[in-house]
Amino acid sequence: MEHYALKLREHSLKATPQRAAIAEALDTYGHLSVEELYEILRKKFASLSLATIYKNIHIMLENAFVSEVKLPGQKSVYELTKEAHAHLQCTNCHTIEDIALDMECLLSQAKTKTDFDVQTANLVLSGLCKKCR
Amino acid sequence: MEHYALKLREHSLKATPQRAAIAEALDTYGHLSVEELYEILRKKFASLSLATIYKNIHIMLENAFVSEVKLPGQKSVYELTKEAHAHLQCTNCHTIEDIALDMECLLSQAKTKTDFDVQTANLVLSGLCKKCR
DNA sequence: TTAAATGCAAAAAATTTGCAGACGT
DNA sequence: ACGTCTGCAAATTTTTTGCATTTAA
Numbered sequence: 128m129e130h131y132a133l134k135l136r137e138h139s140l141k142a143t144p145q146r147a148a149i150a151e152a153l154d155t156y157g158h159l160s161v162e163e164l165y166e167i168l169r170k171k172f173a174s175l176s177l178a179t180i181y182k183n184i185h186i187m188l189e190n191a192f193v194s195e196v197k198l199p200g201q202k203s204v205y206e207l208t209k210e211a212h213a214h215l216q217c218t219n220c221h222t223i224e225d226i227a228l229d230m231e232c233l234l235s236q237a238k239t240k241t242d243f244d245v246q247t248a249n250l251v252l253s254g255l256c257k258k259c260r
Numbered sequence: 261m262e263h264y265a266l267k268l269r270e271h272s273l274k275a276t277p278q279r280a281a282i283a284e285a286l287d288t289y290g291h292l293s294v295e296e297l298y299e300i301l302r303k304k305f306a307s308l309s310l311a312t313i314y315k316n317i318h319i320m321l322e323n324a325f326v327s328e329v330k331l332p333g334q335k336s337v338y339e340l341t342k343e344a345h346a347h348l349q350c351t352n353c354h355t356i357e358d359i360a361l362d363m364e365c366l367l368s369q370a371k372t373k374t375d376f377d378v379q380t381a382n383l384v385l386s387g388l389c390k391k392c393r
Numbered sequence: 394t395t396a397a398a399t400g401c402a403a404a405a406a407a408t409t410t411g412c413a414g415a416c417g418t
Numbered sequence: 419a420c421g422t423c424t425g426c427a428a429a430t431t432t433t434t435t436g437c438a439t440t441t442a443a
Contacts, residue, residue, distance in 0.1 A: 252366075
């Protein structure tokens with residue numbers, strides 16, 4: 128997928144096959160933990176090292192190619208960086224869904240109540256998905 | 261502080277001195293990581309074990325005596341469970357502040373846009389505090 | 394008195410580091 | 419060709435576990 132190579136270079140990342148595969152996996156699955164990425168990529172690269180995953184996740188976070196999602200009571204998962212959005216997770220089946228929410232109503236409250244100059248918001252909503260309800 | 265012993269028992273936790281000290285430290289400092297708790301309590305209990313901190317944080321989470329706060333790019337910190345609230349963290353000095361926000365404006369959006377039955381919200385706002393601005 | 398908690402040591406899991414050889418640009 | 423990346427092995431760091439002893443209720 129030359130497509131991922133391009134995206135990588137746009138973020139000043141050398142386009143190695145391992146990195147393209149990380150990008151592809153995240154694009155396909157949406158949200159993956161380090162361990163999950165490792166298991167998926169191992170099928171493609173028999174000699175893949177976990178250290179490679181860690182090193183790449185780090186540099187990809189620095190370059191904002193991927194973003195970390197911290198879920199309550201679970202390991203972090205990673206996703207390709209997209210426009211800001213919140214996450215919705217089912218407490219039963221643990222499915223994660225992206226959701227675009229207008230945060231303005233919160234930011235205005237925050238502006239009134241604190242002296243902070245708020246720049247970013249990280250929001251995770253938990254509940255029951257349609258199936259598990 | 262017999263006060264903390266009572267609170268602990270209300271959450272079905274045996275009131276050991278170590279647990280009361282964890283409660284007191286969290287009450288005093290607001291938000292602490294495992295390592296910070298360990299360093300603080302060690303002054304009071306020379307023989308304190310890190311394992312004791314871990315075991316207690318776990319059971320206190322189960323019993324909702326404490327809550328975990330996951331901050332972007334950092335280790336989790338813990339706080340005494342209070343009514344739901346969001347967190348505000350300075351990206352420069354890393355100070356954490358609690359803030360009560362009315363989330364209704366988000367929950368109504370979520371209700372419209374998804375099939376989830378949303379139960380809880382975890383929100384961390386990041387920005388610059390008054391001093392660091 | 395009894396179930397549960399502590400502390401210790403060891404084990405396991407997660408993450409990081411250094412380096413030689415391979416590879417992208 | 420150069421600087422960076424990969425894979426490996428080892429080192430670190432973080433978290434968990436088992437067990438003997440102590441302790442809260």
